[in-house]
Amino acid sequence: MASITIRNLDDQIKEQLRIAAAHNGHSMEEEARLILGRALATIDRAGGLGSRIRDRFRVCGGVELDLPERHEKASAVDFSE
Numbered sequence: 001m002a003s004i005t006i007r008n009l010d011d012q013i014k015e016q017l018r019i020a021a022a023h024n025g026h027s028m029e030e031e032a033r034l035i036l037g038r039a040l041a042t043i044d045r046a047g048g049l050g051s052r053i054r055d056r057f058r059v060c061g062g063v064e065l066d067l068p069e070r071h072e073k074a075s076a077v078d079f080s081e
Helices: 011-024 028-044 049-060
Strands: none
Touching: 011 028
């Protein structure tokens, strides 16, 4: 397992962490691990960039595009010229 050092942590945040840890019966270190784990778990569920862009602009409405039917299989672009 890896370890990190957090420098310049605000005294108030450290105190809140100490209180939360005591309230939950954990060490400050364990409480910090749990908080980081929960915070990062929500990022994974947010989806990829395209999904996040779609979600952000969903409230603006959408556009229906008439896409032509594809008759040939897509091929790679040739940049040799």
